Amino acid sequence: xxxxxxxxxxxxxxxxxxxxxxxxxxxxxxxxxxxxxxxxxxxxxxxxxxxxxxxxxxxxxxxxxxxxxxxxxxxxxxxxxxxxxxxxxxxxxxxxxxxxxxxxxxxxxxxxxxxxxxxxxxxxxxxxxxxxxxxxxxxxxxxxxxxxxxxxxxxxxxxxx
Amino acid sequence: xxxxxxxxxxxxxxxxxxxxxxxxxxxxxxxxxxxxxxxxxxxxxxxxxxxxxxxxxxxxxxxxxxxxxxxxxxxxxxxxxxxxxxxxxxxxxxxxxxxxxxxxxxxxxxxxxxxxxxxxxxxxxxxxxxxxxxxxxxxxxxxxxxxxxxxxxxxxxxxxxxxxxxxxxxxxxx
Numbered sequence: 001x002x003x004x005x006x007x008x009x010x011x012x013x014x015x016x017x018x019x020x021x022x023x024x025x026x027x028x029x030x031x032x033x034x035x036x037x038x039x040x041x042x043x044x045x046x047x048x049x050x051x052x053x054x055x056x057x058x059x060x061x062x063x064x065x066x067x068x069x070x071x072x073x074x075x076x077x078x079x080x081x082x083x084x085x086x087x088x089x090x091x092x093x094x095x096x097x098x099x100x101x102x103x104x105x106x107x108x109x110x111x112x113x114x115x116x117x118x119x120x121x122x123x124x125x126x127x128x129x130x131x132x133x134x135x136x137x138x139x140x141x142x143x144x145x146x147x148x149x150x151x152x153x154x155x156x157x158x159x160x161x
Numbered sequence: 162x163x164x165x166x167x168x169x170x171x172x173x174x175x176x177x178x179x180x181x182x183x184x185x186x187x188x189x190x191x192x193x194x195x196x197x198x199x200x201x202x203x204x205x206x207x208x209x210x211x212x213x214x215x216x217x218x219x220x221x222x223x224x225x226x227x228x229x230x231x232x233x234x235x236x237x238x239x240x241x242x243x244x245x246x247x248x249x250x251x252x253x254x255x256x257x258x259x260x261x262x263x264x265x266x267x268x269x270x271x272x273x274x275x276x277x278x279x280x281x282x283x284x285x286x287x288x289x290x291x292x293x294x295x296x297x298x299x300x301x302x303x304x305x306x307x308x309x310x311x312x313x314x315x316x317x318x319x320x321x322x323x324x325x326x327x328x329x330x331x332x333x334x335x
Contacts, residue, residue, distance in 0.1 A: 003252075004208065004211040004212065004215075004252045005211050007211075007215070008210075008211040008212075008214045008215050011214075011215060011218050012214060012218065015218055015221075015222065022221045022222065023218075023221075025221050026214075026217035026218045026220060026221035026222070027214065027217055028217070029216075029217040029220045029221065030213040030214050030216060030217030030218075031213075031217075033213055033216060033217070033260060033264075033334070034209065034210075034213045036333065036334050037259075037260060037334045039169065040334070041205065041209075041256070042173065043169075043173075044256060045198060045201045045202055045205065046173070046176055046198065048197065048201050049194045049195075049197035049198035049201060050194055050197075052197045053190065053193050053194045053197060084254065086204065086254070087286075087288070087289040087292050087293070088292060091289075091292045091293050091295075091296040091297065092296055094293075094296055094297055095296030095297060098297065104297070104301060107297065108301070108305065111293065111297075112284070112305065112309065115255070115283045115284055115289070116255075116280070116283045116284060116309075118254075118255050118256075121254070121255050121256045121259075124256050124259050124334075125255075125259055127259075127332070127334040128259050128260075128262065128263050128331055128332060128333075128334045129259075129331055129332075130332065133320075133324065133329070136320065137276065137279070137320070140316045140320065141280070141283070144280075144309055144312045144313065144316065145309075147308060147309075147312060148304075148305055148308045148309050151304060151308045152301065152304055152305065152308075155300070155304050
């Protein structure tokens with residue numbers, strides 16, 4: 001996160017050196033864009049706060065550790081789609097799951113849907129792309145995640161033993 | 162005010178009243194939801210100002226012709242490479258990629274490039290990939306990239322071309 005501010009700060013400085021007028025204008029645009037999308041952001045955070053409460057880490061561990069690999073994969077991809085967990089929490093959790101014996105295929109289904117499919121980010125995505133395209137993009141992403149999971153399963157020798 | 166707006170305001174107000182009441186009465190579930198809300202808000206408030214400042218500077222300084230030439234209708238495969246690089250350096254989650262995608266779009270980037278950017282921002286963020294590789298192994302990360310990236314590009318082209326034919330437009334976010 002720090003490098004974002006180093007980059008933003010430097011860019012702002014350079015911009016200011018070249019044109020004070022353009023810099024003011026860009027800050028106005030930044031503020032306007034932010035205010036416009038703020039309600040969607042707020043809605044997303046509200047949804048996340050409730051869903052994270054309903055789907056705690058233990059629940060994820062329990063479902064992903066299910067005996068049948070394909071049931072576990074289906075559950076993993078659904079859980080990954082409906083939750084938003086930052087990478088610094090999700091990957092250590094994934095690492096623990098692998099150590100517990102959860103297959104890579106299931107972990108891949110979880111982390112990839114977590115990254116690509118966002119049910120909770122729909123408020124924001126919809127504000128820009130409209131509901132229909134949002135739904136299409138998420139469905140496509142869901143299937144890409146499943147393909148990734150299956151190829152990971154094949155590569156780690158988890159499907160045909 | 163539109164009816165939808167009123168409903169939204171009532172829902173938000175109800176949510177915050179619920180948080181305050183839970184906090185005052187020590188209702189556990191409500192307190193936990195409140196903690197989640199605060200932790201996520203602070204994470205995002207940390208990222209959003211920096212990201213929107215960059216979006217604002219991009220809007221003012223980058224010429225439309227430049228974006229059109231490299232990422233627009235006339236661009237070649239290098240356009241996809243550029244946005245994959247851009248996506249891999251995007252901070253925050255997918256939620257931050259949407260405003261950036263709109264900024265690119267409003268400067269003339271084509272839809273297939275925009276969708277590729279969104280995909281890349283989801284799957285290629287470098288800080289995240291480093292985390293992933295250290296917990297799940299480099300092999301895992303490499304396979305994931307090799308499988309997902311081509312699929313993202315192909316499906317983005319299909320979806321982008323389809324929507325372009327239908328005259329689809331991305332809106333300014335509201």
